Amino acid sequence: MANLHSPNISRATPLHPRRIGIIVGASSGIGAALARQLANEGYTLALLARRKDLLESLCEQINRDSGEARACFYIHDVADYGKVPDLLRRIVSDLGGLDLFIYNAGVSRPAGFKKYDFEKDRATTEVNYLAALAWLNPVAEMFLNLKTGQIVGISSVAGERGRVGNPSYNASKAALTCYLEALRNRLTRFGVHVLTVKPGFVATDMLKGAKKTFLVATPEKVAADIARAIRRHRQEIYTPGIWRWIMLVVRNIPSVIFRRMTF
Amino acid sequence: MTALLFEKLRSLDNFGHSLHAPSYVYQPVSTEQIQNLLQAARKGDISITLRGAGRSYNDAALNGGGVVLDLSRLNRILEWDPVTGLVRAEPGVTLQQLWQQVLPDGWWPPVVSGTMYTTLGGCMGMNIHGKNNYKAGTIGEHVTALTALLPTGAEVTCTPRENGDLFHSMIGGLGMLGVFTSITLQMKRMYSGLLDVRAWPVKSLSEQLAALYEGAPDYDYIVGWLDATARGSSLGRGQIHAASYLHEGDDPDPHRTLQVEYQTLPATMFGIIPKSIIHYFMAPFMNNPGTWAVNTAKYIASLRRSTYRQSHAAFHFLLDYVPDWELGYGKNGLIQYQSFLPKETALDAWTEMLTLSHQRGLPSYLGVTKRHRPDPFLLTHAVDGYSLALDFKVTTRDRTRLAHMLQEFDEIVLQAGGRFYFAKNSETQPETARHFLGDDTIDRFRRLKKRCDPQNILRSDLYRRVFQV
DSSP: OOOEEOOOOOOOBTTBOOOEEEEESOSSHHHHHHHHHHHHTTOEEEEEESOHHHHHHHHHHHHHHHTSOOEEEEEOOTTOGGGHHHHHHHHHHHHTOOSEEEEOOOOOOOOOTTOOOHHHHHHHHIIIIIHHHHHHHHHHHHHHHHTOOEEEEEOOGGGGSOOSSOHHHHHHHHHHHHHHHHHHHHHGGGTOEEEEEEEOSBSSGGGTTOOSOOSOBOHHHHHHHHHHHHHTTOSEEEESTHHHHHHHHHHTSOHHHHTTOOO | OTTOOGGGEEEEEOTTSOOEEEEEEEOOSSHHHHHHHHHHHHHTTOOEEEESSOOOSSSTTOOTTSEEEEGGGOOOEEEEETTTTEEEEOTTOBHHHHHHHHGGGTEEOSSOOSSTTOBHHHHHHHTOOOTTHHHHOOGGGGEEEEEEEOTTSOEEEEOSSTTHHHHHHHTTSTTOSOEEEEEEEEOEEOSOSEEEEEEEEESSHHHHHHHHHHHGGGOSEEEEEEOTTOOGGGTTOEEEEEEEEOOTTTSSOHHHHTSHHHHOOOSEETTTEEGGGHHHHHGGGOSHHHHHHHHHHHHHHHTSOEEEEEEHHHHHOGGGTSTTGGGGGOTTOEEEEEEEEETTTHHHHHHHHHHHHHHTTOOOSEEEEEEEOOOSOTTOOOOSEEEEEEEEEOOTTTHHHHHHHHHHHHHHHHHTTOEEOTTTOSOOOHHHHHHHHOHHHHHHHHHHHHHHOTTOOBOOHHHHHHHOO
16 A cells, blocks of 8 residues: 555534545646645645655655645556556545645656657656556546546646657547546536646756746746636646647648748 | 545535535444444544434534445334333434334424435434423433444443443544444423414513513423524514423323324425425525525514414424525535524624624524423533524625624623534534533543443544533
8 A cells, every 4th residue: 555644634614615636747847736726626636656755755745844744655656557546545535535636747858859768758658658557547436436536637738749859748648538528428428627727838857958948937827827717717728828829830730841940 | 545435425514514524434334343443443544424314514524535424324223112112223213213113102203404305323422312302301301221332443332321322422423433333312291293283472582581581481382483693672583482281181192193194294385386396486585685585584583473283293393394495595605603602692692693793784584482491411511501503694705704793693692601502503613512512521521432332433523612622
């Protein structure tokens, strides 16, 4: 079983209701910012990632700031697909329920313009897409039976075109976006909401060393946008919002031009 | 944990619809199935909560993220002896099933709740009381024997003498010590399906409590309605309903009145309005001015004293009179705050509480008073005094203020030597429970828990909250 640090989180009562959320990929970047944002809004959270020290300090910070135990963490490597269903059961049993599930784990391992590296591509696909399936399937089944719940998948604007720089990243995010859409189509009729988030460039670890970035947003700004979309039960958002229009253009660049671009 | 199948997940709620929790719901139809589940729980890290009709106002039958063992399908009446009035039944048998079985033979359950949809198992787990608590005690006092399955897998038989410590702690034990598999209960002899009922108004809280105190010895049942919206010199005003059994020969046609059909509650109001839709018409009145108007009108109507004969079902099951009335409270539901106070301190404490509720602009929409006496059960809620149950609407806006006020209520009640009932209050904190139960009682309960359930399998959200586990 996963390494667990669960402070004594009390359960909801009619006058002290609690919404319960899980964030997979919560140790840094958008995930950590989202954890702080949602805890601020009163959520009780289970934070999952591989890096214990980061999760530990994040939980401590959240619990200190909110003055009560609102966050706990579980050490988890998303590539351990087989462990997911039991871990999910465990978390739901520890926290007493589940209202919101956020899949935020993602990696970008560009191989280089003229290089091909299957191992890197596999790692990207595993974290960004396969592990998402490993989590989203049991979560969907859970919410389907409960006839309520919210699922959030952090995809990317990168999933809208296959670019020269990072094919497997583009493909994994395209797959995730498509899967989330299918999930939404399956689950809406059962009262379950699915939100697809497409961030543009965000100042996180992933962007370190990346070239040609612009309009870089802070993780806090993105987290605030996502939290608002969760409250409003939105289906799909671009964050920052300007990316909706940028991607409208990018999507419509004819292949004859797109093929020649180095972007 | 693989015994927890996602397809078994259901979102369950409480009677007041004020709390929802997802659970893996199992509905056993035999004790073997319960054994199997307990066995699986002993192997894995699984918590189980027992649930009957789910009529508790709080989190007593909820277990977020764990297993809920819904016993409502274990609902056979195993033996019924119309000569002695002894009935042996499974825990999922409802009070409705029970009275409908025994009444035609001239018997009635010795203690019933305000709704007939509760199950015997739930009634035992909470050790319910009725409007005759001061005379008949709790339901547990009429149990002659019970059998139960402990989480260890052991089967036990308890009577007031045999395994007496278990008997007096499993009854009222919140379903935390074991699963009742059969309950033997002594029914009360009836000579009519009717009760002689008297109703009269009371102008104030002191008059209300005096009426309960003085009236109790003369009647078999007594209950007060309290207009919690009235203030000033009218604070605590309301109406008393008292009822007595008919003696042999009082009813000219007992065969007719003892029939189930005679007892059945009418399905319409004023003969035309289907009762199933009434809660929609209640909703617009479920606010401070609306309930003030309704309560005032009800009080004015009650000024006319009356005596009449009423069927048992109509007198007892007031909560069933308007089906789904609790839906009238809206999407956040309602909570009930019930306190039990010694007769010496009740007047001052409740005056303080009701005044506080007016000052805060958070009046209760329904108040009910009863007369009580102590009982011999470990986690007892009873006192030699009275209880006051107050219903509050839960709203997003007033939630925090209401929580704060109930905290103040708790302090007033504890100061006055009062107690609480675990099927009702939803916000009771561990310190509060320790204060009124006493360290000794809590330690005794924990020792019994360790003996019956060493792996701590039986856990409910109520148990987690109040016993901090």
